[in-house]
Amino acid sequence: MxxxxxxxxxxxxxxIETGEFIALLGTSGSGKSSLLNLLAGLDSPSAGQVIVNGQxxxxxxxxxxxxxxxxxxxxxxQSFNLIPSMTVLENVELPLRFAEVDxxxxxxxxxxxxxRVGLVGRLEHRPVELSGGxxxxxALARALINQPTILLxxxxxxxxxSRTGTEVMNLIRQLxxxxxxxxxxxxxxxxxxxxxxxxxxxxxxGKLISDQPNTTRAASEAKA
Amino acid sequence: xxxxxxIELAGRNLRESVLRNSLTTVGISVGVxxxxxxxxxxxxLQQLASKRLQRSxxxxxxxxxxxxxxxxxxxxxxxxxxxxxxxxxxNEAARSQIEHLPGVVEAYPDLRFITELRLDDKPHxxxxxxxxxxxxxxxxxxxxxxxxxxxANAHEVILQKSFAAExxxxxxxxxxxxxxxxxxxxxxxxxxxMRYSERQSxxxxxxxxxxxxxxxxxxxVGVTDLDPDSMRGAxxxxxxIPQKLMESMHPMQAYDMRNSNxxxxxxxxxxxxxxxxxxxxxxxxxxxxxxxxxxxxxxxLDATKSMRRFFAILDxxxxxxxxxxxxxxxxxxINTLVMAIxxxxxxxxxxxxxxxxxxxxxxLFFAEAGAMGLLGGVCGTILGWIIGRVINFxxxxxxxxxxxxxxxxxxxxxWLVAGALGFAxxxxxxxxxxxxxxxxxxxxxxxxxxx
Numbered sequence: 267m268x269x270x271x272x273x274x275x276x277x278x279x280x281x282i283e284t285g286e287f288i289a290l291l292g293t294s295g296s297g298k299s300s301l302l303n304l305l306a307g308l309d310s311p312s313a314g315q316v317i318v319n320g321q322x323x324x325x326x327x328x329x330x331x332x333x334x335x336x337x338x339x340x341x342x343x344q345s346f347n348l349i350p351s352m353t354v355l356e357n358v359e360l361p362l363r364f365a366e367v368d369x370x371x372x373x374x375x376x377x378x379x380x381x382r383v384g385l386v387g388r389l390e391h392r393p394v395e396l397s398g399g400x401x402x403x404x405a406l407a408r409a410l411i412n413q414p415t416i417l418l419x420x421x422x423x424x425x426x427x428s429r430t431g432t433e434v435m436n437l438i439r440q441l442x443x444x445x446x447x448x449x450x451x452x453x454x455x456x457x458x459x460x461x462x463x464x465x466x467x468x469x470x471x472g473k474l475i476s477d478q479p480n481t482t483r484a485a486s487e488a489k490a
Numbered sequence: 491x492x493x494x495x496x497i498e499l500a501g502r503n504l505r506e507s508v509l510r511n512s513l514t515t516v517g518i519s520v521g522v523x524x525x526x527x528x529x530x531x532x533x534x535l536q537q538l539a540s541k542r543l544q545r546s547x548x549x550x551x552x553x554x555x556x557x558x559x560x561x562x563x564x565x566x567x568x569x570x571x572x573x574x575x576x577x578x579x580x581n582e583a584a585r586s587q588i589e590h591l592p593g594v595v596e597a598y599p600d601l602r603f604i605t606e607l608r609l610d611d612k613p614h615x616x617x618x619x620x621x622x623x624x625x626x627x628x629x630x631x632x633x634x635x636x637x638x639x640x641x642a643n644a645h646e647v648i649l650q651k652s653f654a655a656e657x658x659x660x661x662x663x664x665x666x667x668x669x670x671x672x673x674x675x676x677x678x679x680x681x682x683x684m685r686y687s688e689r690q691s692x693x694x695x696x697x698x699x700x701x702x703x704x705x706x707x708x709x710x711v712g713v714t715d716l717d718p719d720s721m722r723g724a725x726x727x728x729x730x731i732p733q734k735l736m737e738s739m740h741p742m743q744a745y746d747m748r749n750s751n752x753x754x755x756x757x758x759x760x761x762x763x764x765x766x767x768x769x770x771x772x773x774x775x776x777x778x779x780x781x782x783x784x785x786x787x788x789x790x791l792d793a794t795k796s797m798r799r800f801f802a803i804l805d806x807x808x809x810x811x812x813x814x815x816x817x818x819x820x821x822x823x824i825n826t827l828v829m830a831i832x833x834x835x836x837x838x839x840x841x842x843x844x845x846x847x848x849x850x851x852x853x854l855f856f857a858e859a860g861a862m863g864l865l866g867g868v869c870g871t872i873l874g875w876i877i878g879r880v881i882n883f884x885x886x887x888x889x890x891x892x893x894x895x896x897x898x899x900x901x902x903x904x905w906l907v908a909g910a911l912g913f914a915x916x917x918x919x920x921x922x923x924x925x926x927x928x929x930x931x932x933x934x935x936x937x938x939x940x941x
Contacts, residue, residue: 336845361844363495
């Protein structure tokens with residue numbers, strides 16, 4: 267049998283502008299999450315380059331990548347990935363610990379970030395005591411706390427019902443517009459991508475199938 | 491990440507799985523406790539063994555003998571240095587020379603003789619020795635009943651308690667120690683009559699002298715609890731009179747007869763001179779200086795050399811056995827932390843995704859290992875202290891049944907406590923190296939993969 271080398275992301279070349287809202291679409295196993303991990307600095311490419319703000323992530327050390335994740339990108343996940351033993355406030359504060367922000371300043375910043383995503387009460391609760399929508403808002407607040415320029419969202423509505431999913435997506439779109447934050451959304455739902463993204467990128471088997479502006483959204487905006 | 495943040499997060503993680511981490515900490519405690527208990531026993535035994543020597547008040551004294559006196563304490567010395575016939579005589583000039591060596595406080599001849607002392611006309615035979623006034627403050631007279639000599643020439647006497655018991659007709663043997671409180675009061679202030687022989691020069695030639703017998707009444711002023719003469723000479727004295735009084739009596743000494751063949755003057759030749767130095771640390775240097783003059787020397791330091799070597803080896807072995815338990819405990823730490831990595835895979839992945847560097851994760855695991863080590867060290871030291879106490883208590887019950895007085899065979903000095911804590915902390919950090927490195931290397935993509 268032997269080992270088969272699987273190229274999760276193979277020969278993809280894309281360029282993303284500051285402030286753009288991109289949707290990466292594809293079936294599971296298409297390589298969209300792998301591409302997102304490369305953008306997040308969680309993974310390094312075996313060949314090629316990932317250039318963010320003129321910096322090639324492929325050439326950074328592990329320590330420098332950690333710094334990049336800390337300050338340049340924020341991430342939200344399908345499964346929220348909150349730390350269950352920590353309260354809402356502590357979860358949001360966590361990146362500030364790694365950024366060595368003063369203890370006194372942390373609470374203030376975390377509260378402000380939570381306010382921005384529409385959560386004011388229940389800050390001392392554990393994540394399990396919150397609804398899915400609320401948990402994703404906490405995760406979003408955590409992603410924003412270090413004021414990153416890029417937000418990476420990996421199926422953020424995958425575990426939410428359609429109503430709360432819409433709320434979260436509206437929030438992300440709002441952040442994209444008000445903060446000029448670049449957003450990369452990974453999803454397999456074409457309808458969702460068409461409602462929120464500026465540009466749709468389709469992947470299959472690690473390869474780029476198409477890269478096109480989202481005409482549906484442009485039309486609906488023109489209508490509005 | 492700042493240190494206090496690492497410690498806080500580590501504390502939180504430790505509390506998350508209280509049972510497992512407590513068990514690991516208990517393991518460390520047991521390891522440290524066995525180390526502390528073992529070493530405290532070793533140290534206690536050593537202190538017990540050297541207590542007698544320390545109490546003899548001779549740690550700052552050097553016994554000086556002439557090479558001409560062919561019965562030296564230390565046979566090794568006879569191998570080198572001048573031949574006996576060419577070596578100097580231990581006379582008044584030599585005594586003065588020794589006294590003027592740097593570091594020497596005083597040097598006095600050791601004068602002693604066996605004689606008869608009468609209390610109420612009943613004779614008792616024992617060894618009498620001179621005791622300088624400077625001995626007043628030494629540990630040898632700790633717990634004495636009565637007081638020290640009132641002056642350097644006072645016709646006064648201090649008795650060792652076993653002799654006091656003999657004077658009172660009590661047995662000095664048996665399970666119960668003689669207490670000075672019991673034998674002291676009935677004797678203090680009483681008169682003892684001591685017989686002695688004076689060596690008086692005849693004026694004819696250097697080697698001739700007369701021996702004149704005297705009787706001297708002495709007042710009992712003190713009864714000692716300890717044995718001030720235990721290490722001084724081959725024959726232990728049990729009765730002490732002031733050194734100056736002893737010297738003025740010119741008592742016949744056992745070696746006077748041996749020296750009569752070689753005597754060149756009427757000045758006395760001493761068998762032994764005791765040199766007292768300003769501190770135990772000076773003993774070795776002064777000993778070397780005296781040997782250079784050409785005399786033989788002996789000190790407690792020489793006597794305890796092999797004993798100290800023995801205890802160093804004993805402590806080493808006790809330490810190794812004690813450390814075995816700590817080694818097992820450190821494997822426990824490794825196991826616990828490796829389990830924690832498996833359990834907290836996702837959490838580590840999240841931390842990395844939000845910006846934790848490898849060193850942040852490593853620091854977190856080190857903090858957890860260190861906290862368990864420190865806590866285990868504190869508990870273990872207390873536990874070891876208790877175990878030592880219990881062993882000591884049990885041993886004393888046994889000693890009591892066997893008819894021996896209680897002894898302290900156990901000691902926990904401050905350095906042992908500090909050392910045990912430091913060692914536990916260090917061992918736990920060493921145990922943390924592997925788990926911390928493993929956690930730091932964890933691939934966040936793998937760790938975060940949706941389950």
